[in-house]
Amino acid sequence: MDFELVLRNSDALFDGVKVTLAIALVGAIIGIVFGSAICALRIGRLRLLRGMARGYILFFRITPEVILIFWAYYCIPLIFDASVSGFWAGSVVLGLIAAAYLAEIFRAGIEAVPKGQREAAESLGLRAFPKWTLVILPQALRLVIAPLVNYFSEFLKNTTLLSAIGVMDLSLQAYLLGGKTYQYISFLSAIAIIYFALIFPVTLYARRLEHRLGDRNALPRVAKASFFSRLKLPRGAA
């Protein structure tokens, strides 16, 4: 490994890190906002909206991310007759995918709040708004934080997929530098370490939260288990 060469090109790599973090930020905001909305529809009373939310979650959890990103990048400009940059097309798609996962995580958190809490709030005469903001959501949030952080570590890995449509994120920067200097191994090893340094702390933090906040039996499997097992169908969706 040629450390000196990597260090000499650290500016380009740092630009890549910035793009990667920007994708993560945009995607996370879209994911949290949309995810909450879809979760609300998913547990709401209207059957039609509930079905739509379920369909949305199913579709975005099952279809491979890269295919959706390619679809958005190549098809949206044609369908909407507008120019869309790879960065925005990709981050929005990643955000929409995140929304599907987060909706399920939020739902699991809300459903894990014991039924007695809701009944107690109702018997105290609380209206819907204080019932949710003062009783249910604070308790649900506590249960949701660990799986949320855990998903974010997976989400950071997905940001690399945007390099396939030419977004200059960390992985594409390294690949291009590797091509320029014929030192693929140096640059690819360097970014592997950078990605590890970005993602591993998040994973560790999620694990710590899980230990500290986790009421081990409170959350259903969907949210508690590892990334891979969380990808299975939501209960009853098939």
Next chain:
Amino acid sequence: MIDYAFLQSLDFSVAWTYLPVLLGGLLINVLLTAIGFLCGGIVVGTTLALANLSSHRIIRWPALAFVEFWRSTPLLVQAIWVHFAVPGLTGIATSPFQSASIALIFNVAAYCSEIIRGGILGVGKGQFEAARALGMRPYATWRKVILPQAIRLMLPPLVGTIISIFKATTILSILAIDDLLRTASRLSTFTFQPVEIYTTAAMLAFVVGAVISTAGYYAERALKRGTAHGL
């Protein structure tokens, strides 16, 4: 906003014409999924899980580092790294498909080893102690007591990983493997009809994903049914 004239000009017959080509690409994805799950998830995953449970630090710590590293880096970076580093380090030139398989196998193995480890740890300590109290030797303890219970615990989440392995295989198309995505992108530059081609590709992937996850869901349910309440 929406370009209706363009939408009306869409002609999905092109997708029908090239459907066999797209299905051929999809087959590569399914093949890689099978390789990833069987070689990576089951074989290497079990080895890693056992290494992680070893009582010797010399074995356990490298295995732990390996698992954490492969879990905390993106598959795309791993795939490119393997493709360029393996020939450089070993002198053996790997084809894109081989590199992709290697990266996928290790990536899946790292995830699955945690599930397998969890399954083995999920069998209570009391079971080991009971087997010992009955005078069973290690082999018999594992064969008759621990593994039958552990396998029941780990199979449902293992089956659940297949869908995410399938999703991960599409990432490997960056190494120029003629899988579904690369086939689609080549067809779209060739026919100048990206909307039709990519939409069909996404639908095909969704259908396969839905089949895998529905099968996985029923398999999980069937496997859970056999689980005794004490586990």
